Amino acid sequence: MDYTPLRMDASQPPLRVNLYSDTQTRPTPAMKAAMLAAEVGDEQFGWDPTTNLLQERMAALMGKEAALFLPSGTMCNQIAIATHCRPGDEILAHETAHILTSEGGAVGAITGAQITGLRGARGQFDADTLRAAIRPKSRYAPPQTLLEIEQTANSGGGAVWKVETINQLCAIAHENGMSTHMDGARLMNACVAAGVAPKDMVAGMDSLWLDFTKGLGTGVGAVLVGSHEFIGAAWRWKQRLGGSMRQSGMLAAGCIHALDHHIDRLADDHANAKRLARGLAQVPGIIPEEPETNLVFFNTEGTGMTAAQLSDRARAQGVAVSTNGRYRVRACTHLDITSAMIDDAVQAIGAVVNAT
Numbered sequence: 001m002d003y004t005p006l007r008m009d010a011s012q013p014p015l016r017v018n019l020y021s022d023t024q025t026r027p028t029p030a031m032k033a034a035m036l037a038a039e040v041g042d043e044q045f046g047w048d049p050t051t052n053l054l055q056e057r058m059a060a061l062m063g064k065e066a067a068l069f070l071p072s073g074t075m076c077n078q079i080a081i082a083t084h085c086r087p088g089d090e091i092l093a094h095e096t097a098h099i100l101t102s103e104g105g106a107v108g109a110i111t112g113a114q115i116t117g118l119r120g121a122r123g124q125f126d127a128d129t130l131r132a133a134i135r136p137k138s139r140y141a142p143p144q145t146l147l148e149i150e151q152t153a154n155s156g157g158g159a160v161w162k163v164e165t166i167n168q169l170c171a172i173a174h175e176n177g178m179s180t181h182m183d184g185a186r187l188m189n190a191c192v193a194a195g196v197a198p199k200d201m202v203a204g205m206d207s208l209w210l211d212f213t214k215g216l217g218t219g220v221g222a223v224l225v226g227s228h229e230f231i232g233a234a235w236r237w238k239q240r241l242g243g244s245m246r247q248s249g250m251l252a253a254g255c256i257h258a259l260d261h262h263i264d265r266l267a268d269d270h271a272n273a274k275r276l277a278r279g280l281a282q283v284p285g286i287i288p289e290e291p292e293t294n295l296v297f298f299n300t301e302g303t304g305m306t307a308a309q310l311s312d313r314a315r316a317q318g319v320a321v322s323t324n325g326r327y328r329v330r331a332c333t334h335l336d337i338t339s340a341m342i343d344d345a346v347q348a349i350g351a352v353v354n355a356t
Contacts, residue, residue: 019319075222094156192264273296280346283350285302
């Protein structure tokens with residue numbers, strides 16, 4: 001996905017507006033207080049009551065049987081894939097999916113599986129595309145084991161998969177003996193934007209996970225969800241990839257606080273994204289894509305600058321964004337961004353463009 005790293009050094013002005021990613025959010029004072037007050041124990045033995053509560057709540061929220069607390073979404077993806085697949089298996093996912101472009105080749109390195117990328121607009125594919133990718137079973141072809149969907153579709157502009165499409169794709173996968181997995185990095189953004197309950201959004205998924213370190217604003221944590229059997233097998237992969245987090249309740253408490261206080265407010269991030277897109281549309285040479293959630297992608301070619309050049313010059317003005325190709329920039333609204341900051345960012349980017 002070609003995101004430029006966000007570097008901080010003494011030669012740069014302090015950041016006024018950090019639109020680099022929603023991973024830049026910091027725990028609120030109330031979240032920190034909840035973390036400090038958490039009751040803890042050794043999660044390896046099921047003795048951490050706060051971690052247990054988070055897992056129980058997540059399973060219920062998603063309408064599944066069990067859940068597993070993990071440090072990151074990438075680890076959730078890799079543990080899920082390793083649980084579903086065997087070496088040589090094939091995974092069907094969009095060609096821009098995070099598991100294909102942004103996880104360091106972990107699918108091949110850890111599981112020994114391969115990913116076939118499917119095409120489609122805005123990071124999504126349709127039923128016909130999926131059917132065309134499914135081959136007759138043969139000793140000559142890799143077993144097609146898993147269908148993967150990323151909600152929201154990051155490189156698709158934060159686009160929301162419709163629940164009807166998800167259900168259709170899951171039905172096709174199940175009819176052909178495949179399991180289904182959702183990368184839920186911004187799942188709650190999708191649910192809030194679409195007005196769909198999480199359990200309805202993921203009803204067709206055999207496994208899924210929710211990231212708490214993006215719009216939900218925690219520092220660490222994601223939760224993998226599925227059946228009792230699946231989570232039991234996933235625990236072995238957690239052990240292989242690092243083991244338990246021991247007194248993880250301090251981290252789990254931040255996630256519980258986010259479930260209680262940070263879901264509905266995701267709508268504010270979506271409103272700020274639209275505000276940003278409207279403002280950028282007034283800057284000569286910039287063409288923003290219409291945001292569906294909290295990601296705003298825009299094209300810089302008409303300014304005479306590459307995405308990297310605009311990003312560097314905006315950073316010199318105290319505004320951080322990331323790049324997603326030669327002329328494509330990504331800006332991400334989140335918990336720490338106000339509407340006043342959006343206006344500040346538009347003004348700064350406008351000044352950068354007008355100075356060229």
